[in-house]
Amino acid sequence: MRPMRGGGHDRINTCLPDELIVEVFRRLDSKPSHDSSSLVCKRWLALERRSRTSLRIGATGNPDLFVDLLSRRFVNVRHVHIDERLNISLPVHLGSAARWRGGSSSSYNKSEEDGVETNSLSDAGMVALGHGFLKLERLSLVWCSSVSSAGLTSLADKCRLLKSLDLQGCYVGDQGVAAVGQCCKQLEDLNLRFCEGLTDVCLVELASGVGKSLKSLGIAACVKITDTALEAVRLHCKSLESMSLDAESIHNKGVLAVVQGCPGLKVLKLQCINVTDEVLIAVGNCCSYVEILALYTFQRFSDKGLHAIGNGCKKLKNLTLSDCYFLSDKALESIAIGCKELTHLEVNGCHNIGTLGLESIGKSCPRLTELALLYCQRIGKFVLAEIGKGCKFLQALHLVDCSSIGDEAICSIAMGCRNLKKLHIRRCYEIGNKGVVAIGENCRSLTNLSLRFCDRVGDEALIAVSQCSSLQYLNVSGCHQIGNAGLIAIARGCAEITYLDVSVLQNLGDLSLAELGEGCPNLKEIVLSHCRQITDVGLNHLVKNCTMLTSCHMVYCQGITSAGVATVVSSCPNIKKVLVEK
Template sequence: MRGHDLINTVLPDELIIEIFNHLDGSKLSCDACSLVCKRWLRLDRSSRRTVRIEASGNPDVVANLLVRRFVNIENVYIDERLPVSLPLQFGYSTRPGLARPPTGKRRRGSKSARSSSKIRYSSENSASEGSNLEPYSLSDAGLNALAEGFTRLEKLSLVWCSNVTSVGLQSIAEKCRSLKFLDLQGCYVGDQGLAAVGKCCKQLEDLNLRFCEGLSDIGLVELAHGCGRSLKTLGVAACAKITDISLEAVGSHCPFLQTLSLDSEFIKNKGVLSVAQGCPSLKVLKLQCISVTDEALQAVGAYCSLLEFLALYSFQKFTDRSLCAIGRGCKKLKNLILSDCYFLSDKSLEAIATGCCELTCLEVNGCHNIGTSGLEAIGKSCPGLSELALLYCQRIGNTALSEVGRGCKLLQAIRLVDCSSIGDDAICGIAQGCRNLKKLHIRRCYEVGDKGIIAIGENCKSLTDLSLQFCDRVGDDALIAIGRGCSLQYLNVSGCHQIGDAGLIAIARGCPELVYLDNLGDMALFEIGEGCPLLKDIVLSHCRQITDAGLTYLVSRCAMLESCHMVYCPFVTSAGVATVVSGCLKMKKVLVEKCKVSERTRRRAGSVLSYLCVDL
């Protein structure tokens, strides 16, 4: 009944909290609930489990405020890669999933009010002057406050928190002994802090040490000794002082390790061999180690029979022998990425096809000795393949993709970049065989034209994501077929100079669920405005037929727009930019030349404006 609070009268706290728990941690939903009444505010504060903090005016102040308001936090994510872009009270971010600003009235002139005003002023200055001012960084004092307030902490992510040292990390280790996930990417912590984590956090499962330049073998060895039996995921990159000694300790003390990511020029065969022999549960292995040779990869094939994901980047010291060993021993392999592996040939893919019949995802990038016969073997022997990416594969021809079309009926995503020998016959083969295709990205494949794309439109009715960048032979007829046969959500045709308004109008009329679009003119804008009300992202850069009139019509119809790129559009003026900024309430980013932004627009919407070219 109107005027009666039936929910608060009938439902106990426990049931309301259970309802809150079904919000999946969405900040917007939690904030909305907390604003209903004081009781729901109290229950929301006690039931929150996750907070996220971006770069802010003073993250230490934010940390102290958080521990006073939320008492049962288990997950804290801090990311200082981004500069301050909005005037935020108390340094809080307004992005989804981040902690809610504090509420409550304060007396004018009080100490708290003056403090908040000072912080707010600092943020506003940072926003107005752009990214020239570096935001303050979280310090050991702020980290200690989090440790004392959030003793139930299970996940802690400190991304590029450059002022955090071993002192702060030690306080986390000593007071948050339930810690399971620790991300120290870009933090200059030392060995003492990592050793303390190993000593105190016996439940640690996931550790990311990418770009932790202050660490050496001493810290990682101590951690492996302390909590190695619980560790399941380890990532190391650009740590010059971490060598094979650390990996030997991991191999000896981390028998349940499942995921290992290594990017280092100092890791050699000995370290990878130790991990392969000592970690039989390994499922994911990502290596970018230029000093590793066939010996190490052959050990992986011999000992890691549970391996499911293998990524090899920039390997120049191993040959087909490595992949043959993987094919013989890793029968459960599902994902394979080969990038810039110059000495691999078709024999490698043939070995994978023969031994790893469960393969679902394959990416071949810049492996110039892999050609048609290798991919044909995949098409014949891997019927479960669902994703295929071929980048800079000049020796792979049409018959390879035709074989994939015949044998891989479950294929859903294809990405082709600079494959000069692939043309319409290959795309037709895919279209006729892979009717469940949902994503097709083609870039700079100059032999692909209307014939192949028309076949896609006629046969692949589930296609939702299409990119045809710089495919000069694709014209309006192709898009007309796509508009008739597919319900696209994403379309990118930048650099396709034969596509005009006719093709884009067909897309607008046939794809009402479109949310991303690139490259069109005023007539197409009118049709998009009428036919695609769900559009969120649009790229208009280098569109010489776009004017302020087209933009005005677009924003009046597409209320969901969140980003708009319109650089180098000669007939778009400052008035058109102002129309886009003021007419789209959900707008988050507008990329434009600085000279086309009026002072008034800059004052009103500086936080959403981005400039590709500052001075033109």
């Protein structure tokens, strides 16, 4: 990418003002495009840095050093995401440059015992964040365990425009969170999941400081936060729209306080073993705007609570029920009758919910677009017939360990839900070629298909699926009857494939890889583990044309040697991950 030149003159740089070039950079849709633009000339480098609004920093290397360097180069950053689970290498020259400049010891987070640099953001990094990014609006500090209240207090004092703060897994104390409440009066979103050192004191202080602006609050595994903190939320946070609670120390009293004091709640996610039907009844009575409701591992409420939700939450669109052992078909019937706007439903491990409850959803919820049934042993083989008849807009179906669901059910979906785009099936052993063939023949918009460990699915199914030319994701791991014929059909019919998992397919050989290389040039990730018949020859054919490959798993592939691995690495300039064993 270069400025247009005519007669030896740079027409772009001489005619266009800075503001217009910066606006062009802002409209670029990817980081590689930004990086390419910055290499054109020094002016574009400076302007592109001005247009950057977000940064993502990982663990490897020294996050403190990264923050210090980046804050001087990208002055208009508004969103910083630091995740110490991400493995992003620090270029050697950056570390060397910092030492050459004679940086102080505060630029590094070193172990006092051996002086070795670690990969944890420290309070020094927080100070650099505050000084360097005064326009910061969103900050994510995920598992930054070395950050303390002192660092958070320093940042809060400088970044008073902060609107979103994620402290997941940080060991900050009450003082730091209280300082955010005192300084960041525009704060809207706060995530305190796994901040184990916090107590009621910090939330009381925070709620009194940012109560008027706070809209979203997440708390998990904070054992010292009790009902007292939630009562402060009720008192000050009248505009709260989203709350996620995962806590054994929270009881009815605290959740009731929020539900009754924050009638504008739209999102409520609860995993609180001490909460009962009383809370759900209050939600039904007080929170008519609830659109997303997720209930996890509840053993102290019954169909009575879901009946209240069905009666009162008419705008409910997304419902998750996970390990709610005492709910029955009557609970789903109440939801189906009362919540006609339902678009997403997940039922996971609710062993007393069976066929009748799901049939009522099919009959009464025509707007359903996504359905997930996981570990539902009581759901019968004809349960999806009503879904197929009544839910014409269904786009995603997930089935895991539903032992009674077979081909008839999948055929019903295929015939009734022709807009289906995603189908994920795992360990549903009654589903075979017939059902998947029906999907391939009727659901031509399919982009995402996973058939993991479905023993009865073979080449015939994939030959039919090859008619879905928009298919991008395919996982058929453990489908032992699939061989070369099925994969060759996919290679010839589905040129848009970017992800392919064919692990544990014993009948797959080099011919399939050769066809994939010819027909699927956009392939980025492939999993070949435990494919015994694949050799270096097949790999060579695959990577000859699949130069966009970024990830290749070859665990326990006995026919692949070090030469084959070397071929993958040398032929794919974008390769990032190669997994090899035995």
